[in-house]
Amino acid sequence: MSWSRFFWDGSEVYTFPSQGPTAEGHYECCGCYLNGHSWKTLEYAEFVAHLDEHRAAGHEVPDYAYEGAAEWYAEHHPPTGEETADGADAGEDDQA
Numbered sequence: 001m002s003w004s005r006f007f008w009d010g011s012e013v014y015t016f017p018s019q020g021p022t023a024e025g026h027y028e029c030c031g032c033y034l035n036g037h038s039w040k041t042l043e044y045a046e047f048v049a050h051l052d053e054h055r056a057a058g059h060e061v062p063d064y065a066y067e068g069a070a071e072w073y074a075e076h077h078p079p080t081g082e083e084t085a086d087g088a089d090a091g092e093d094d095q096a
């Protein structure tokens, strides 16, 4: 599974979740054009900032690269319900 691949809609980023030593895993930018080698982070916010860097550099970054990462983040950081009083059904929904 990947969020974006080279050449999909002219994409210049190849991104996907790569499982790391922690439950959160990594957000990976494979063969990153900015770094000249693969780049990865454990931080979602840092990954989004990285995609922004690509766009700032004029690289094509499909919206679904952001969306895929956001969905993956949501899956791995489900709402705890601790901050909302009405989190009655905060469990998993369609985890196959």
Ligand SMILES: [Zn+2]
Pocket (backbone or CB within 6 Å): 013, 029, 032, 033, 034, 035, 039, 050, 054
């Ligand atoms: Zn990159």
